[in-house]
């Protein structure tokens with residue numbers, strides 16, 4: 001949907017009347033700050049001077065009621081509305097491809113309540129991840145959702161993109177940690193979902209909005225589970241004879257009730273190209289970094305011993321645990337220069353999830369469809385397995401081509417199409433925690449089949465004018 005010039009000219013004054021002039025941005029330099037999240041084509045297009053999208057107006061609400069008012073104004077003027085959290089998303093979800101209105105939620109930055117009896121925190125959507133973490137840490141608590149982007153990302157973005165943090169194997173993904181949400185609906189009303197994640201009062205509306213990426217409404221606050229800072233954190237480094245041996249060891253450990261907080265297992269190329277440079281030590285083969293933690297030292301020690309024993313049964317060798325501790329200390333260095341690529345390189349992460357019965361077929365499919373097919377273009381594929389569940393695990397497959405050549409965008413899109421198609425054919429799910437945005441929208445029909453129509457019906461009931469983040473999520 002595109003807005004007419006008249007609709008846009010009237011929009012800024014209408015917003016100013018509701019929010020005040022200082023909450024409405026219209027200067028070119030201000031709008032330019034919202035042209036790209038961390039989606040490679042958006043970064044590439046911005047660098048070329050032809051951004052994928054640029055808002056006509058940005059609104060910066062200071063109160064949750066303001067968000068409802070903004071949506072009322074946007075409906076009246078029939079302009080597209082895109083929620084902007086920290087802009088750290090990798091899928092193009094926050095890019096205003098049809099122009100219109102961006103709602104920058106970072107002004108909603110209040111931590112409303114820390115309830116250390118119930119072990120919950122209620123925070124407004126724009127609270128920054130690291131700010132929340134530091135505040136909780138000062139109270140002896142932590143949010144167990146701790147993504148590598150917490151420096152930039154917001155609470156609303158965590159929830160809207162259905163993300164996962166580094167400690168998810170023990171504590172769960174964001175959808176396991178949300179108790180309730182407050183959401184501004186496109187019709188300009190605020191509603192609070194049922195504030196308990198376990199109930200029997202019908203389908204769960206909280207879950208409907210987790211992963212909705214601003215297409216159904218705008219999340220203005222979330223109540224999340226917190227846990228005590230672990231009294232004990234213990235590190236293990238393992239070297240496996242094969243990926244298959246590692247998967248067998250860890251799925252058995254999880255099935256028996258062991259709950260490491262981190263299991264990060266690198267395949268051969270992942271060890272050589274990703275792990276080794278960050279740790280600054282020559283390493284090869286299949287390596288796993290494993291972390292155990294909790295409030296009871298005896299339990300941590302028992303889980304650690306039991307998991308190591310299972311790994312040994314599968315032929316693993318234990319290496320210096322200091323390597324795993326260094327990994328922990330440097331876990332964000334993977335995403336920063338010199339370890340993170342820059343233009344003119346092409347990069348992207350095909351993160352996929354699958355049951356244990358299918359995970360090896362998916363791993364092989366990625367090697368064939370991406371690594372081998374694009375070897376002539378100089379592609380490197382670094383894979384690790386993280387975010388483990390009792391029933392399956394995810395593969396974080398990061399591809400990199402140091403120089404994208406004459407038509408890097410076409411090459412980027414071909415790699416994605418081949419990778420995702422191969423993953424789906426092998427029985428995988430195209431994404432574990434990065435969301436859909438623009439990047440995976442074309443694959444939503446293949447992922448959901450007829451179920452996508454049900455989601456589209458929900459969307460048109462909530463957002464009959466189609467103003468909420470159009471073009472995203474395949475809706």
Ligand SMILES: Cc1cc2nc3c(=O)[nH]c(=O)nc-3n(C[C@H](O)[C@H](O)[C@H](O)COP(=O)(O)OP(=O)(O)OC[C@H]3O[C@@H](n4cnc5c(N)ncnc54)[C@H](O)[C@@H]3O)c2cc1C
Nearest residue numbers: 085086087088089093147148149154156157163164214219
């Ligand atoms: C270096 C790096 C590391 C990363 N590591 C991880 C990781 O470990 N785990 C992980 O899960 N992700 C990771 N990501 C991806 C990204 O940071 C997450 O998806 C994050 O949750 C996005 O939060 P944000 O506030 O930046 O959202 P944005 O990028 O601003 O928005 C993401 C999507 O959500 C929508 N949205 C934002 N706020 C709201 C709201 N309040 N209501 C409704 N819709 C909203 C936007 O419109 C957009 O569609 C990483 C990204 C980078 C760049």
